[in-house]
Amino acid sequence: MTDDLTAREPVLLSFGPGALGTAFGAGPDEQVQLVRPGARTSYPTDVLARLDADATAILARYPQPRSALLPLLHLVQAEDGYITPAGIDFCADVVGLTGAEVTAVATFYSMYRRGPTGDYLVGVCTNTLCAIMGGDAIESALQEHLGVESGGTTDDGAVTLEHVECNAACDYAPVIMVNWEFFDNQTPESARALVDALRRGDVPTPARGVAPCTFRETERILAGFPDPRDGVDDAPSAGDASLAGLRVAHEKGMYAPDPELPGNRE
Numbered sequence: 001m002t003d004d005l006t007a008r009e010p011v012l013l014s015f016g017p018g019a020l021g022t023a024f025g026a027g028p029d030e031q032v033q034l035v036r037p038g039a040r041t042s043y044p045t046d047v048l049a050r051l052d053a054d055a056t057a058i059l060a061r062y063p064q065p066r067s068a069l070l071p072l073l074h075l076v077q078a079e080d081g082y083i084t085p086a087g088i089d090f091c092a093d094v095v096g097l098t099g100a101e102v103t104a105v106a107t108f109y110s111m112y113r114r115g116p117t118g119d120y121l122v123g124v125c126t127n128t129l130c131a132i133m134g135g136d137a138i139e140s141a142l143q144e145h146l147g148v149e150s151g152g153t154t155d156d157g158a159v160t161l162e163h164v165e166c167n168a169a170c171d172y173a174p175v176i177m178v179n180w181e182f183f184d185n186q187t188p189e190s191a192r193a194l195v196d197a198l199r200r201g202d203v204p205t206p207a208r209g210v211a212p213c214t215f216r217e218t219e220r221i222l223a224g225f226p227d228p229r230d231g232v233d234d235a236p237s238a239g240d241a242s243l244a245g246l247r248v249a250h251e252k253g254m255y256a257p258d259p260e261l262p263g264n265r266e
């Protein structure tokens with residue numbers, strides 16, 4: 001052995017399916033290579049000026065620049081539709097990290113996408129409860145109906161189909177998320193009708209929340225900018241199934257222990 005680092009063989013780590021293909025890393029169908037043919041490697045001057053102004057607004061909300069990395073990744077995803085080398089470099093410059101460090105973060109979370117995304121990202125939950133309740137059948141039905149594999153986008157650029165992990169809406173299984181808005185208690189038939197409506201531009205209103213905007217508009221909201229959709233502040237966020245336990249608890253006079261009382265602060 002030698003301590004001369006330059007004499008050592010490089011260590012190459014394999015990321016993605018079979019390695020870190022989990023809810024947080026690359027999904028099993030997802031491209032893991034961030035440098036795609038045709039991907040942007042830099043921004044034109046006017047785009048850069050706009051991104052700089054937005055980044056300044058985002059950075060102002062955080063005590064440390066690097067704390068703003070997650071919303072900044074959503075910002076560049078709003079610009080490009082996915083995480084590009086240009087987006088990685090921009091974020092790295094803004095927060096003072098290396099491109100490798102930004103890439104490590106971007107590839108850890110499945111909400112940051114590795115490839116172009118259609119106007120509507122349709123995520124079919126195939127985690128345990130949704131799968132049992134029909135999520136797998138819905139995903140297969142949509143693949144056949146749309147003519148794309150999981151991770152693929154329809155030719156018109158309207159819909160990108162993927163399967164997603166549990167989104168904590170198991171009480172409405174099986175669920176589909178359209179740009180992160182919930183469509184509950186789906187069936188293969190309702191799912192086909194849903195994507196047909198999206199492709200017509202006739203965007204349905206979910207049982208909870210308001211009608212989804214486009215993927216890029218959604219990404220801008222996730223970056224922390226105002227949500228311009230009508231009624232978004234008054235839309236229901238919890239439905240009957242989620243509130244059933246709370247209702248029973250109230251009927252029976254059950255309450256959580258008061259954390260201020262001695263012995264309740266575990």
Ligand code: FES
Pocket residue numbers: 125126127128129130131165166167168169170173174175
């Ligand atoms: S398993 Fe589908 S939302 Fe939880």
